[in-house]
Amino acid sequence: MTDSVVRVRGVDKVFGIGADKTPALQSIDLEIPKGAFVSLIGPSGCGKSTLLRLIGDLTQPSAGTIEVNGKTAHRARVDRDYGMVFQAPVLFDWRTVQGNVELPLEVSAKDRAGRADRARAMLALVELSGFERRYPWQLSGGMQQRVAIARALSFEPAILLMDEPFGALDEMTRERLNLELLRIWKQTGTTTVFVTHSIPEAVFLSTHVAVMSARPGRILEVIPVDLPQPRNDLTREDERYFGFIKRVRERLRGRDVVRPGAAEVAAS
Amino acid sequence: MTKRIGRYLPAALVFVGVLGLWELAVRAFGIQQFLLPPPSSIAAAFVEHFDELMTVGRNTLVEAVGGLVIGGVAALVVAFAIARWASASRALLPFAIAANSVPIIAFAPIMNNWFGILNPLSKMMVVAVLVFFPIMINTLRGLTLVDQASLELMRSYAASERAIFAKVRVPNALPYIFTALKVSATLSLIGAIVAEYFGGARSVLGQFIITEAAFFRFANAWAAIVVASAVSIAFFLIILAIERVAIPWHASARIVDSS
Ligand SMILES: Nc1ncnc2c1ncn2[C@@H]1O[C@H](COP(=O)(O)OP(=O)(O)OP(=O)(O)O)[C@@H](O)[C@H]1O
Ligand SMILES: [Mg+2]
Numbered sequence: 209m210t211d212s213v214v215r216v217r218g219v220d221k222v223f224g225i226g227a228d229k230t231p232a233l234q235s236i237d238l239e240i241p242k243g244a245f246v247s248l249i250g251p252s253g254c255g256k257s258t259l260l261r262l263i264g265d266l267t268q269p270s271a272g273t274i275e276v277n278g279k280t281a282h283r284a285r286v287d288r289d290y291g292m293v294f295q296a297p298v299l300f301d302w303r304t305v306q307g308n309v310e311l312p313l314e315v316s317a318k319d320r321a322g323r324a325d326r327a328r329a330m331l332a333l334v335e336l337s338g339f340e341r342r343y344p345w346q347l348s349g350g351m352q353q354r355v356a357i358a359r360a361l362s363f364e365p366a367i368l369l370m371d372e373p374f375g376a377l378d379e380m381t382r383e384r385l386n387l388e389l390l391r392i393w394k395q396t397g398t399t400t401v402f403v404t405h406s407i408p409e410a411v412f413l414s415t416h417v418a419v420m421s422a423r424p425g426r427i428l429e430v431i432p433v434d435l436p437q438p439r440n441d442l443t444r445e446d447e448r449y450f451g452f453i454k455r456v457r458e459r460l461r462g463r464d465v466v467r468p469g470a471a472e473v474a475a476s
Numbered sequence: 477m478t479k480r481i482g483r484y485l486p487a488a489l490v491f492v493g494v495l496g497l498w499e500l501a502v503r504a505f506g507i508q509q510f511l512l513p514p515p516s517s518i519a520a521a522f523v524e525h526f527d528e529l530m531t532v533g534r535n536t537l538v539e540a541v542g543g544l545v546i547g548g549v550a551a552l553v554v555a556f557a558i559a560r561w562a563s564a565s566r567a568l569l570p571f572a573i574a575a576n577s578v579p580i581i582a583f584a585p586i587m588n589n590w591f592g593i594l595n596p597l598s599k600m601m602v603v604a605v606l607v608f609f610p611i612m613i614n615t616l617r618g619l620t621l622v623d624q625a626s627l628e629l630m631r632s633y634a635a636s637e638r639a640i641f642a643k644v645r646v647p648n649a650l651p652y653i654f655t656a657l658k659v660s661a662t663l664s665l666i667g668a669i670v671a672e673y674f675g676g677a678r679s680v681l682g683q684f685i686i687t688e689a690a691f692f693r694f695a696n697a698w699a700a701i702v703v704a705s706a707v708s709i710a711f712f713l714i715i716l717a718i719e720r721v722a723i724p725w726h727a728s729a730r731i732v733d734s735s
Contacts, residue, residue: 294628298626
C-alpha cells in the first residue's frame with residue numbers, strides 16, 4: 209500500500225454552521241494506487257464533487273486527513289501535482305485555444321522555451337491540431353472540453369481530477385472522448401479520479417469504481433473492474449462488462465451488505 | 477459591399493429626409509433665423525468659417541482628450557488599488573461614491589480659478605472629474621465580477637494573486653473599461669464645452685458658440701454645434717476601433733454570421 213498516491217482517511221465534510229449545518233461527507237476512507245483510474249459514482253448531491261475538491265485542496269475537510277504523494281493535499285496543490293477538469297470547460301475567452309493550453313505552463317513558469325511545442329503536442333493528443341489559433345467560442349462543446357483536458361495534461365500533473373467532464377455531451381461524442389481519454393491515460397500513466405453519473409461510463413473507463421451513498425455521502429464499496437486493458441469497443445460487448453454494470457447498479461440501489469474493508473482500493 | 481450600402485440606406489434616407497423637412501418648414505412658416513436657421517444657411521456658415529471651426533473644434537477636442545486621459549488614468553489606478561487591496565477599498569470607495577454625487581459642473585468656475593481661465597488644464601480637470609467615476613466603477617466591476625470557476629482553476633495551479641490579477645482579472649475587465657470609455661468619450665466633450673461656457677480662451681467651441689449667439693449669428697453657432705457633434709461621434713468611433721483591435725475576442729467584436 210506504500211504506492212498509494214491518494215490516501216483519504218476518516219474524512220468528514222460539513223458545510224455551514226448552526227441550523228444550516230449540512231453533513232456532505234461522512235467517514236470517507238479511500239486509497240488510490242499509482243496509475244489507477246478511479247470513478248466516483250453516486251446519487252446527485254452525495255458529495256462526489258466535494259470529495260474531488262477535497263483531494264484537490266479547493267476545500268478543507270472538517271475531520272480526517274488527506275495525503276497525496278505522501279504530502280498534505282495543500283502541499284500537493286502548491287507543488288502543482290493536480291490537473292483539474294471541471295464539468296464546464298472553464299476556458300478563457302481572451303485566449304486562443306493554444307493560449308488556454310499554455311496557461312498552466314505560464315503560471316508555473318515551467319518549460320518557457322518548449323511551451324508552445326508542448327501545448328501543440330497536447331492538442332494533437334486530443335485531436336485538435338489545426339485549431340490552435342481559434343478562440344474557445346469558435347469551438348463546439350465537445351471540442352472545448354477536449355481543450356480543457358489538453359490544458360490539464362499540459363504540465364504533466366501527477367494526478368488528474370475530473371468532475372463529470374463529459375456530462376453535457378451526447379452519447380456518441382462521449383463514447384469517442386472516453387476512448388481518447390483511455391488512450392491518453394495509457395500513454396501518460398496519470399493517476400486519475402473521475403466523477404460521473406453514468407454507470408456504463410464508470411465501468412468502461414475505470415480500474416476501480418467507488419460507489420457512494422446518498423447524503424451524507426459515504427463510500428459503500430470500491431469495486432475493482434478487472435476487465436482486460438486496453439479497453440475498446442469490444443469491451444462494451446463483453447459479458448463481464450454487463451456484469452460489472454449490474455453490480456454497480458445494485459450497489460447504488462442499496463442491495464448487498466457493506467463488506468468491511470471493501471472501501472480500500474489497494475486491498476484488492 | 478452592396479449589402480453594406482443596403483444596411484445604411486434607411487438611416488441615410490431618414491437623415492436626408494429630416495434635413496429636407498427642416499429646410500422646407502423654415503421657409504414655409506417663415507421661421508426667424510435666431511429661432512432656427514435652415515440647414516442651407518448652417519451649411520453656408522460652415523463653409524465660410526471652416527478654418528476657424530476646425531481650430532476651435534481641435535482645441536476643444538484636445539481638452540476633452542486630455543481630461544479623459546487624466547481622469548481615466550486616475551480612475552484605473554484607484555480601481556486597481558481597490559480591487560487589489562481590501563484596505564484600499566475601505567479607504568477609497570466611500571470618497572469615490574461621494575464624488576459621484578457631486579454635480580461636477582459646479583466646479584468649473586473653481587477650476588478656472590485654480591488652473592487659470594485661459595489654461596486648457598482648467599477644462600481638462602472638469603472633464604477628468606466628470607469621467608472619473610464611470611470609468612472607476614466599471615473597471616472595478618470588471619476586476620471583481622470574475623467567474624468563480626476561473627478563480628478556482630487558477631487556485632488549482634497554485635497561481636499567485638499577482639498572476640490571477642494579470643491573467644484573469646485584467647483581461648476580464650477590458651470589455652468593461654471600453655464600455656466606460658465609450659460613454660466617457662461623449663461625456664468628455666459635454667464637460668469640455670460646458671466648462672468653456674464658464675469662460676476661457678476665445679478659440680474653443682464653447683466660447684465660439686456663446687460669442688456668435690450673442691451677436692445673433694445663429695447659423696455660425698449651429699455650425700459649431702454640428703462640429704461638436706461630429707467631433708464627439710468621431711471620438712466615440714476611434715475608441716470603438718481601438719476596442720475592436722484590443723479585444724477581438726470579445727462578444728461585441730465577434731463576426732456574427734448574419735445572412
Ligand atoms: N459550498 C457549499 N456550501 C454549502 N453546501 C454545499 C456546498 N457545496 C456542496 N454543498 C452540499 O454538499 C452536498 C454535496 O454536494 P456535491 O456538489 O459534492 O454533490 P455531487 O455528488 O457532486 O452532486 P452532483 O452529482 O449533482 O454534481 C450537497 O448536498 C450540497 O448541497
Ligand atoms: Mg458534482
